[in-house]
Amino acid sequence: MKKSRYLFPQDYMADPSAHVFQGKIYIYPSHDWESGVPENDNGDHFNMKDYHVFSLSDIDGEITDHGVVLKVEDIPWAGRQLWDNDVACKNGKYYLYFSMKDKTDIFRLGVAVSETPYGPFVPQENPIKGSYSIDPCVFEDNGEYYIYFGGIWGGQLQRYRNNKALESAAFPGDNEPALSAKVARLSNNMLEFAEEPRELLILDKHGKPLTQGNTEHRFFEASWMHKYNGKYYFSYSTGDTHNLCYAIGDNPYGPFTFQGVILTPVVGWTTHHSIVEYKGKWYLFHHDCVPSDGKTWLRSMKVVELEYNADGTIKMIEGIEK
Ligand code: FUB
Numbered sequence: 001m002k003k004s005r006y007l008f009p010q011d012y013m014a015d016p017s018a019h020v021f022q023g024k025i026y027i028y029p030s031h032d033w034e035s036g037v038p039e040n041d042n043g044d045h046f047n048m049k050d051y052h053v054f055s056l057s058d059i060d061g062e063i064t065d066h067g068v069v070l071k072v073e074d075i076p077w078a079g080r081q082l083w084d085n086d087v088a089c090k091n092g093k094y095y096l097y098f099s100m101k102d103k104t105d106i107f108r109l110g111v112a113v114s115e116t117p118y119g120p121f122v123p124q125e126n127p128i129k130g131s132y133s134i135d136p137c138v139f140e141d142n143g144e145y146y147i148y149f150g151g152i153w154g155g156q157l158q159r160y161r162n163n164k165a166l167e168s169a170a171f172p173g174d175n176e177p178a179l180s181a182k183v184a185r186l187s188n189n190m191l192e193f194a195e196e197p198r199e200l201l202i203l204d205k206h207g208k209p210l211t212q213g214n215t216e217h218r219f220f221e222a223s224w225m226h227k228y229n230g231k232y233y234f235s236y237s238t239g240d241t242h243n244l245c246y247a248i249g250d251n252p253y254g255p256f257t258f259q260g261v262i263l264t265p266v267v268g269w270t271t272h273h274s275i276v277e278y279k280g281k282w283y284l285f286h287h288d289c290v291p292s293d294g295k296t297w298l299r300s301m302k303v304v305e306l307e308y309n310a311d312g313t314i315k316m317i318e319g320i321e322k
Pocket residue numbers: 014015030046083084099134135151221222270271272
């Protein structure tokens with residue numbers, strides 16, 4: 001396996017969502033910076049204020065920084081903290097889905113639209129109706145588009161059940177089914193949920209839902225979906241245990257059966273990724289905090305080749321290379 005490489009050593013970028021558009025890889029990261037906000041369990045120190053777009057036409061080649069494509073101050077409903085984003089293309093238009101706190105400090109999902117994959121992106125007046133929590137990922141399958149989202153702790157998912165806000169945040173007991181990501185089909189115009197978000201079920205090998213106490217494997221944040229040999233691979237971060245894990249299903253809604261770890265913990269608290277095929281090879285885009293000497297809020301994006309075993313399982317990658 002080839003070593004990973006840092007993609008943009010000039011600045012701190014995290015949560016890279018990579019897609020192939022118009023024959024190139026486009027990367028949509030979060031843009032970390034030193035805002036001075038103290039570190040806490042809510043993730044207030046991840047106080048990002050804009051997004052850049054990057055592209056590559058050769059995986060080992062030079063990266064192009066397309067500059068700032070969306071800023072907090074341009075978003076009418078903005079409070080603070082532009083967290084992870086993702087982009088989908090439909091009928092020649094590009095839709096950027098992002099997570100941000102509104103003016104009442106509640107995370108919502110927003111959409112911004114562009115004529116090109118490299119922006120600038122024009123935000124909608126309001127967040128997606130009925131949206132909550134963080135980390136949107138959009139996946140196209142047979143002409144339908146599905147949005148995956150959610151994140152616990154600072155991502156606020158524990159404040160909801162069945163898409164309704166609770167009186168107060170609550171986690172399931174350790175032996176109860178874990179809180180998990182949500183999935184919804186998008187409307188034809190890509191700007192709304194076409195249906196109530198559904199629970200994304202991750203089952204163990206015996207068909208039982210992963211439990212909240214199974215912290216090494218249960219969902220925390222950072223949803224990603226890709227398809228390989230006709231199967232649907234849902235991957236995610238386990239947050240406080242710092243693994244990237246995956247589960248396989250037969251359709252975009254699941255259920256998904258847990259398979260294992262894709263990436264062992266990296267230097268830094270968060271781990272977040274995307275998986276994409278380019279010119280016949282598969283790649284894992286992710287981040288770590290090696291260049292900032294472990295500052296969790298100053299992350300650097302990387303890429304490494306991802307390989308499959310003959311049975312479709314993914315070969316585990318070491319987060320800290322020897
Ligand atoms: O970048 C801010 C947050 O950190 C993301 O939304 C999470 O997935 C974690 O990577």
